[in-house]
Amino acid sequence: MSTYAQKKGIGATIWDYLTTVDHKKIAILYLIAGGLFFVVGGLEAMFIRIQLAVPNNDFVSAGLFNEIITMHGTTMIFLAAMPLLFGFMNAVMPLQIGARDVAFPFLNSLGFWLFFFGGVFLNLSWFLGGAPDAGWTSYASLSLASPGHGVDFYVLGLQISGAGTLIGGINFLVTIINMRAPGMTYMRMPLFTWSTFVASALILFAFPPLTVGLFLMLFDRMFGANFFDAAAGGNTIIWEHLFWIFGHPEVYILILPAFGIFSEIFATFSRKRLFGYSSMVFATVLIGFLGFMVWAHHMFTVGLGPIANAIFAVATMAIAVPTGIKIFNWLMTMWGGSIRFTTPMLYAVAFIPSFVAGGVTGIMNAVAPADYQFHDSYFVVAHFHYVIVGGVVLGLLAGAHFYWPKMFGTMLNEFLGKITFWLFLIGFHLTFFIQHFLGLMGMPRRVFTFMEGQGLETGNLVSSIGAFFMAAAIIILLINVVITSVKNEKVGNDPWGDGRTLEWAIPSPPPFYNFKQLPLVRGLDPYWLEKMEGKKGMMPAEPIGDIHMPNNSFIPFVLSMGMFIAAFGAMYQVDDKPWAIPVLILGLLIVFGSMFIRSIKDDHGFHIHKEDLLDEDDKEVKA
Amino acid sequence: MENTQSNSANPRMDLNFRRKKNAEDMKFQVIAFALTIFLTLVAFVAVGYDGFSHWFIVPFILLLAVVQVGFQLYYFMHMSHKGHEAVAFFLYSGSLVGAITILTFVTIVWL
Numbered sequence: 001m002s003t004y005a006q007k008k009g010i011g012a013t014i015w016d017y018l019t020t021v022d023h024k025k026i027a028i029l030y031l032i033a034g035g036l037f038f039v040v041g042g043l044e045a046m047f048i049r050i051q052l053a054v055p056n057n058d059f060v061s062a063g064l065f066n067e068i069i070t071m072h073g074t075t076m077i078f079l080a081a082m083p084l085l086f087g088f089m090n091a092v093m094p095l096q097i098g099a100r101d102v103a104f105p106f107l108n109s110l111g112f113w114l115f116f117f118g119g120v121f122l123n124l125s126w127f128l129g130g131a132p133d134a135g136w137t138s139y140a141s142l143s144l145a146s147p148g149h150g151v152d153f154y155v156l157g158l159q160i161s162g163a164g165t166l167i168g169g170i171n172f173l174v175t176i177i178n179m180r181a182p183g184m185t186y187m188r189m190p191l192f193t194w195s196t197f198v199a200s201a202l203i204l205f206a207f208p209p210l211t212v213g214l215f216l217m218l219f220d221r222m223f224g225a226n227f228f229d230a231a232a233g234g235n236t237i238i239w240e241h242l243f244w245i246f247g248h249p250e251v252y253i254l255i256l257p258a259f260g261i262f263s264e265i266f267a268t269f270s271r272k273r274l275f276g277y278s279s280m281v282f283a284t285v286l287i288g289f290l291g292f293m294v295w296a297h298h299m300f301t302v303g304l305g306p307i308a309n310a311i312f313a314v315a316t317m318a319i320a321v322p323t324g325i326k327i328f329n330w331l332m333t334m335w336g337g338s339i340r341f342t343t344p345m346l347y348a349v350a351f352i353p354s355f356v357a358g359g360v361t362g363i364m365n366a367v368a369p370a371d372y373q374f375h376d377s378y379f380v381v382a383h384f385h386y387v388i389v390g391g392v393v394l395g396l397l398a399g400a401h402f403y404w405p406k407m408f409g410t411m412l413n414e415f416l417g418k419i420t421f422w423l424f425l426i427g428f429h430l431t432f433f434i435q436h437f438l439g440l441m442g443m444p445r446r447v448f449t450f451m452e453g454q455g456l457e458t459g460n461l462v463s464s465i466g467a468f469f470m471a472a473a474i475i476i477l478l479i480n481v482v483i484t485s486v487k488n489e490k491v492g493n494d495p496w497g498d499g500r501t502l503e504w505a506i507p508s509p510p511p512f513y514n515f516k517q518l519p520l521v522r523g524l525d526p527y528w529l530e531k532m533e534g535k536k537g538m539m540p541a542e543p544i545g546d547i548h549m550p551n552n553s554f555i556p557f558v559l560s561m562g563m564f565i566a567a568f569g570a571m572y573q574v575d576d577k578p579w580a581i582p583v584l585i586l587g588l589l590i591v592f593g594s595m596f597i598r599s600i601k602d603d604h605g606f607h608i609h610k611e612d613l614l615d616e617d618d619k620e621v622k623a
Numbered sequence: 624m625e626n627t628q629s630n631s632a633n634p635r636m637d638l639n640f641r642r643k644k645n646a647e648d649m650k651f652q653v654i655a656f657a658l659t660i661f662l663t664l665v666a667f668v669a670v671g672y673d674g675f676s677h678w679f680i681v682p683f684i685l686l687l688a689v690v691q692v693g694f695q696l697y698y699f700m701h702m703s704h705k706g707h708e709a710v711a712f713f714l715y716s717g718s719l720v721g722a723i724t725i726l727t728f729v730t731i732v733w734l
């Protein structure tokens with residue numbers, strides 16, 4: 001939190017965050033909300049592993065177990081991993097391209113609040129008659145048969161938070177296309193910005209199929225339609241297609257930004273330009289394209305026929321090529337560099353073998369005939385946790401340590417950071433490596449217990465022990481955060497000492513207008529270039545002038561809350577509750593009312609005057 | 624006093640150039656407009672004429688539609704002008720992804 005905010009009362013600070021349109025504060029909101037959901041999803045994971053630690057366990061019942069695994073997957077993907085990445089994108093990307101904010105600050109805040117209210121709605125299911133229990137994939141035949149409101153919570157909650165994600169993605173795209181500083185050409189953009197760009201494009205194209213799928217599901221469950229009901233002439237497979245047309249790009253939406261974070265870390269702590277920059281960009285874009293042509297590899301066992309399976313198998317394997325390009329480029333970046341093993345760098349180095357292991361099992365899954373054996377077994381569970389935890393989560397933890405000083409102006413403790421790292425890495429491999437073998441030995445996915453004497457005891461126990469290591473790692477990280485915030489030792493512009501990109505050229509945390517004067521970018525790694533020429537900072541591209549800033553707004557919060565209220569009405573009208581339709585209407589009135597106010601109210605923002613900016617300069621000199 | 628700067632020193636020159644360019648654009652727009660109307664008429668004739676089978680008419684009209692979309696984008700919405708490369712790239716990649724999806728649905732879901 002900036003010192004600026006701490007001087008205000010706690011109430012004023014909360015109001016500031018509820019209404020903020022500043023990308024740096026929205027980043028913090030994403031970090032807090034995503035972190036909270038990460039803890040919730042993590043607790044669910046612990047319950048899963050406790051239940052499976054020993055055979056014939058009855059820690060939770062079979063029905064509750066289904067709810068827990070469904071909510072674990074859904075929460076982790078939609079409410080933890082993606083928002084946390086959005087947090088870093090918001091915090092860093094505008095700084096990296098030398099912009100004063102994102103293109104649409106108001107929409108940025110709307111995107112956050114929609115995600116937040118969608119997530120809260122989904123999680124309220126625990127207290128309102130039971131959570132969804134048809135898996136995070138929510139395959140139609142199963143989810144249409146699921147009694148109660150669990151799956152309704154899934155459909156409506158994801159619809160709302162998905163809208164927020166889509167808004168966020170479009171906002172990032174427009175920002176990167178239109179708001180780069182003078183000299184910041186596409187081929188000079190840092191890799192994290194590039195991966196944000198491609199991931200946002202994937203969001204743009206991948207979320208609409210999910211939206212369509214959820215709408216069809218909504219109509220099937222709540223308004224008596226039969227899109228997925230084979231008995232009534234529908235087709236249950238269509239849901240699977242729609243879900244995976246979204247679902248496979250989704251995994252790249254998660255991993256590409258993590259790749260971006262690692263690329264920055266490798267270059268920074270090897271003190272070298274990223275090896276093969278242009279091939280890295282090319283590989284990122286190519287992965288983005290191929291990501292849309294492989295979804296049916298999740299459906300090999302559906303019975304699409306040998307030709308379809310073969311085509312999708314080959315397309316899937318093709319993705320390994322650009323991924324391999326990236327792996328080799330990272331290795332070559334380190335080669336001959338003067339490497340510093342800081343906490344973020346440890347994560348980056350550990351990421352390579354972990355992620356490669358996940359990629360290799362991915363290729364194994366992509367061999368369609370072999371997948372008949374792997375599918376729906378713990379082998380697949382091991383695969384996707386190797387890519388998601390060994391890739392995305394390691395990336396998030398690395399990014400948290402790397403960008404913490406830029407976001408909060410304080411440095412996380414390196415010693416505690418390294419303890420977190422080792423505990424997490426050991427726990428991760430303990431938990432998931434052995435699951436490959438559990439799968440090959442025939443343990444099916446999504447079972448709530450297993451029997452004695454089938455050779456599955458040891459593996460499951462080891463797996464559960466590993467989970468406790470990861471939990472301990474996260475607890476130490478939280479302690480680290482608390483200690484660091486209490487100590488509150490401020491750091492300068494470039495706390496790692498080897499910053500290469502624009503964000504390290506400005507104070508930590510940056511002033512609310514980011515750049516007093518937009519910087520002139522003279523090449524890739526612009527700040528490094530200037531430092532190598534003996535300069536202290538960036539050369540300005542413009543004289544000091546007035547800066548136009550947007551006003552805060554409470555409308556995004558209210559509008560999102562309207563959606564939240566309307567969702568309750570939509571859900572309970574199924575039960576013929578008399579209050580349901582009025583609640584639906586009330587919610588929609590709030591939504592459209594907010595839109596109306598936003599449209600008719602002129603809000604031109606305000607200007608920071610040149611004189612005030614110059615005054616500040618004087619103060620800095622005196623102090 | 625926002626931080627906006629014109630990148631040309633002589634506003635007159637810019638104006639002359641723009642005038643000429645606009646006149647040229649106008650010409651293309653009128654031609655494209657006439658062609659659009661013509662293509663629409665062709666579509667009506669194709670449907671109205673008894674001699675053609677459905678297997679000809681449907682793909683033919685779809686083809687005409689694609690051409691019309693091209694006119695719309697390039698002549699009326701100025702996609703051919705400089706500064707629209709990103710938009711064009713996104714439109715084409717979106718169509719590609721959409722086409723693959725439809726192709727898959729037609730081949731393995733619906734038929």
Ligand code: HEM
Nearest residue numbers: 251255297298320359362363365366375376380384387388
């Ligand atoms: C070389 C790259 C990859 C290949 C070839 C690959 C291949 C596959 C295949 C064939 C499956 C389906 C297995 C089955 O259900 O029988 C699968 C599942 C999965 N993969 Fe990957 N994958 C790759 C990378 C990734 C990445 C980078 C992520 C995420 C960051 C990821 C996340 C997942 C998830 C979440 C599932 C399981 C979905 C579910 O059924 O719930 N994969 N992968």
Ligand SMILES: [Cu+2]
Nearest residue numbers: 248295297298
């Ligand atoms: Cu996939």
